Amino acid sequence: MWITLYIALYLSSICIYAASVLKSDKCQLQGHFRLNGMYQDGDVILGGLFQVHFFTVLPHLSFKTVPDPPYCEKFDMEIFQQAQTMAFAIDEINKNPILLPNITLGYHLYDNCVRLGMAFRAAMSLISGTEKSFSNLNCTGPSPVVGIVGDPSSTPSIAISSVLGLFRVPIVSYYATCSCLSDRKKYPSFFRTIPSDAFQVRAMVQILRHFGWTWVGLIYSDDDYGIYAAQSFHQEMQLFGHCVAFSEILPHENNLRDIQHITGVIEASTARVVVVFSTSSFLLPLMEEVVLQNMTGRQWIASEAWATTPVYHTPRLLPYLGGTLGIAVRRGKIQGLHDFLLHIHPSNEPRNNMLRIFWENMFGCSFETGGTVEDGEQVKNMCTGQEDLSITNTPYTDVSGLRAAYNVYKAVYALAHALHDLMQCEEGRGPFNGNTCADITRLKPWQLVHYLQKVNFTTGFGDHVSFDKNGDALAIYDVLNWQPSSDGSIRIYTVGVVNEGATTGMVLTLDEDAIYWNFEPKKPPRSVCSERCPPGTRRATRKGLPVCCFDCLPCGDGDISNTTDAIECITCPDEFWSSPDNDQCVPKEVEFLSYEEPLGISLTTASLLGTCISGLVMIVFAHHRNTPIVRANNSELSFLLLLSLKMCFLCVLLFIGQPQLWTCQLRHAVFGISFVLCISSILVKTMVVIAVFKASRPEGKSAMKWFGAVQQRCTVLLLTALQVVICAVWLSTASPTPHKNNQYTRSKIVYECAIGSVAGFSMLLAYIGLLAAVSFLLAFLARNLPDNFNEAKFITFSMLIFCAVWIAFVPAYVSSPGKYAVAVEIFAILASSFGLLVAIFAPKCYIILLHPERNTKNAIMGRETTNK
Incomplete structure (x- = not known):
């Protein structure tokens, strides 16, 4: 709204000015602003705008007479030093x-x-000049x-660049940091030697990241500087997954509520x-309330607008801002x-009323023309009745x-x-149309841009100065730390630097041992909504809260x-599994029935025991x-049966140990053949028993011819x-x-033998x-034979x-896992x-070894004789 108003006023003044030209043969100044200034003539004139006074006093408006021009109060020695730096x-x-x-x-x-109004008046005075008239009937020519x-x-x-940018007048700011001014379409002739807020925000976020502060508060002033900085800060925090716990606006006026x-x-x-983007004038009421509330235990992060402001460096604020x-x-x-x-003298420059105001504020007296500066430190005969007035040891002469x-100097x-x-x-090699060059006597602003x-x-x-495509300088910041001094006040120390290179990006260098922490113990505080999740866990955001507030859930198996x-x-x-801490994948345990484990040892022992018993039999x-x-x-079938049983016991060894191709192929084949040999021998033995019994009867005497030794083997x-x-x-x-x-x-991976064909x-x-x-x-049919x-x-x-x-094996085998x-x-x-x-050989061995008297033909046939 203010920018639109001033543009309208400016255009109105042009219309009035154009109308007056039609009535006169000279271009005349239609109004004159009362401004404090400094002047020096030259072939080429540079303009400058500085905030030498703190406040502007507006005149009383009666709407009956032309109001008096506003005037300024509370001279700032340090800002006057900046103006003198330009000179x-x-x-x-x-x-x-x-x-x-x-x-x-x-x-x-x-x-x-x-x-803003005074700044716009000053800018218009610079671009239009203060001469009351000039005779160029076209009212054209280079600006003053x-x-x-x-x-x-x-x-x-923003306001000045919006107007002067229309005429491509170059403006080089030394302290305006709003990132909005980097918009080349809106502000085509704006440059600055101070980095924009976008770089400032990146530098501050670098500090937050360095100390692991992911949960921070944000306070910003209700002006362009604060609003644009806060927007950039939110975006930068989201970029790195950090969160803003609260965001509050400092009001224009000192509203206690x-x-x-x-x-x-x-x-x-x-x-x-707590991160604060604000100028000192906005922030001061808040700091007063912080003292009243005795609010300690906060780590303040200051933007460049108030990081060096001396008004906060008092013993009273040390417990809170240290x-x-x-x-x-x-x-x-x-x-x-x-x-x-030290060698300025207002009597030698009567046009420079800013010098006169400086001396009046320095020595508290009315200035009278005359006087000299002696020895670079003493000012005599400057004020009536005052002598030996020194300007050393003041903010004005402090160049430390x-x-x-320094940014003014670079601008x-x-x-x-x-x-x-x-x-x-060189003419003919110029950058403009037709390879022409600019003429310094008829210089157009866009040519200088x-x-x-x-x-x-x-x-x-030793600092490099250049501008990027948006008119911004390369960012370089000092990192400051507010530390207690010997007198109980706050003293600023440089503890690091943030430097942005064209290839390296933003780089933070800190001397952590030199930082003073206003906490017990003297270490940086923790400022997180949730502690970091260690490896082996994952973040689960809490519903309705920022992403920095989360729970740590363990990873599943x-x-x-x-x-x-x-x-x-x-x-x-597939072949890996999580470690016990779920922080790395380890090869899965390969499971098979091993000779080293107790189960494998037991089964191997039983197998060898059965083999040995079969051998003994x-x-x-x-x-x-x-x-x-x-x-x-x-006896022949008995020996064949014992041999097959030994093979049955020994085939067990093919089932134990890590499966190999040959063991997988042999285990079931040997098992199947051994058991068929065993059962076949038993089957033939049974058939021989039945044949012998039938051969003992008259009607079955021919039965044995079908069960001779050859037939049995075949x-x-x-x-x-x-x-x-x-x-x-x-x-x-x-x-x-x-x-x-x-x-x-x-x-686990179960290492087994796939049977290949179920059929x-x-x-x-x-x-x-x-x-x-x-x-x-x-x-079963022959069990009762006599x-x-x-x-x-x-x-x-x-x-x-x-x-x-x-029969019991089948369901047990199907339901048993792995090995x-x-x-x-x-x-x-x-x-x-x-x-x-x-069952087959124990009774025989019992008789052979323990009752040899029963191992006779009569004893074996005794039952049959008795029955007869």
Whole structure:
């Protein structure tokens, strides 16, 4: 609204001015602003705008007479030093034989009194001049100034640039930081030697990130500087996943209720760090309330607008603001400035009323023309009745912390270098239409803007000065820390630097040992909504709260997070599993029935034990092969049965250990053939028993001719050969192979033998089952045959055990996971083998070894004789 109003006033003045031209042969000034200023003539004039006074007093409006012009109060010595720095820089350039030779620079400097209206008046005076009239009937020609250094504030800079940008008048601000001024479409001729708020915000966020402060409060002033800085701050915080706990606006006026509301929000918040974008005039009422509320335990982060303001450096504020971290524009050194500041004299420059005001404020008396400056420090005969007035040891002569003044110095030199480059142009090689060059006597502002955009030089202090495409300078900030001094007040120390390079980006360098922390212990505070989630957990945002407020949930089995504050857990690859802490993927445990584990050792022992027992029985039978009990039970089939049982016991070893291709192929084949050989032998033994019984009867004398030794061997071989064929077809078509199975349990890999063909494995088992069933049936039918030692009973009992074991095996095998399925199969093999071995051979060995008197033909046949 203010910008629109001033543009309208400006255009109105142009209309009035144009109307007057039609009535006169001269261009006349239609009005005159009462402004405090400093002047120096030259071939080329530079303008300057400075905030030399704190306040503007507006006249009383009666709406009956023309109001008096506003006037300014409360002279600022430090800002006056900045104005004098511009005068010094121009004086230094004029003495430089290399820069702008044969050209003398002059200046017109005005005081804007920290008031938008005064700043706009001063800018219009600079661009239109203060001459009452000139005879150019077209009212055309170069403006009185070719460029302006200023304004230091963002809001006046926006208003002034909006108007002067229409005429492409170059403006180089030394303290306006609003990021909005980087918009080249709106402000095509605006430049600045101070970084914009966007860079300032990045620098402050770098400090927050360095100390891990992710949960911070934000306070900003209700002006362009504060509003645009707050917007950039929110965006930058979101970019790095940080959060603003609260965001409060400092009001224009000292409204106690608003100030108390802000302090209440700060006190209630869990954020220990508070970032403030504000000028000192906005912030002072809040700090007064902080003292009244005795609000300690907060880490303040100061923007450059108040980080160096001395009004806060009092012992009264030390308990609350001590330890404050802030950023400030680069501090520089200007050789010769101190002596220049000491040797000014208003009596020699009667036009410069700003000098007169300075002396009146310095010494508190009315100025009278005359006087001299002696020894660079003493001013005599300046004020009536006053002598030995010193201007040393004042903010005006303190050049130890040149920040804004150093930017003024760079702004003047930037304009001077642009003018110098403009003068070095060779006709026919110029940058403008037709390769023309600019004429310094008829210089157009946009021509200087072209050269200003390409300025590239280094100051005597060693800082590089150039502008990017938006007119912004490369960002460099000092990091400041407010520390207690010996007198109990606050003293500012530089503890680091934030520097932005064209290739390196924003780089923060801090001396943490030099930082003073206003906390116990003397360490940086923690300011987070939630503590960081360690590896092995993930962040789960709390509903309705910012992303910085979250819970840490452990990753599930098989998922990991190997970074801090992970958003999601990562699923491990198929052959990997999460570690106990869920922070890394480790190879899954490969599970198989091993020889080293207790179960494997037990089964191996049982297998070898069965093999040994079978061997001992064979030895016993071999040693007593001519005894009736061995001969009566078909010793050849008995030895074949014992051999097959040994094979059954030994095949167990193929099921134990890490599966290999050959073990997978052999284990079921050897198992199937061994058991078929075993059952076939039992089946033939049973058939021989039945044949012998029938041969003892008259009607069955021819039965034995079908069960001679050859027939017995052929029957066993034929039955076994059929199993061999089944195994051969199975292995040739769908051979079992080692397989890593992760379906049983996700945390382990079960290393097993895939059977390849379910049909092949089923036929193998079915064939064994068929032979066992037939053997059981025949033995059951022959169980009551008359004999003192009827082997059919033992075969019946052994086959009953065999069938029971394998019937129970099927559901147990299907329901057992992993290696335990293999253990179930081994147990079934061992149980059935031991059942056959014990049931068939234990009674015989008992008689042979313990009752040899019963191992006679008469004893064996005794029962039959008795029955007769």
